[in-house]
Amino acid sequence: MxxxxxxxxxxxxxxxxxxxxxxxxxxxxxxxxxxxxEKALTKGQKLTIYLITIVLFVASLVWLLNLI
Known part of the structure; x- marks a missing residue:
């Protein structure tokens, strides 16, 4: 795990x-x-991608630290 x-x-x-x-x-x-x-994305779409990756990063970090 x-x-x-x-x-x-x-x-x-x-x-x-x-x-x-x-x-x-x-x-x-x-x-x-x-x-x-990818170059033609609007700022809103780029920001959405960024926010989703931040959520994924925090969730994976919390899960990893919880297992250790």
């Missing part, structure tokens, strides 16, 4: 980095790697 929580935590960190890069926009060096659809 700890292994599953650890994997979920690592995935949530990757998603968090992705959403922060997406929010940074053209200032980020990784912005050129995004598809046209």
């Amino acid at each position: 700890v292994l599953v929580a650890l994997i979920l935590f690592i995935i949530s960190i990757v998603f968090l980095i992705y959403s922060i890069t997406l929010l940074m926009g053209k200032d980020g060096t990784m912005f050129s790697l995004f598809t046209k659809e």
Whole structure:
């Protein structure tokens, strides 16, 4: 069970980095790697992705710390 929580935590960190890069926009060096659809997202959609990843990160962190 700890292994599953650890994997979920690592995935949530990757998603968090992705959403922060997406929010940074053209200032980020990784912005050129995004598809046209990802570049065309509105600020509201980008913020929604960011908030969902924050919730996933916190939930996985709490679950991991609860198991340890």
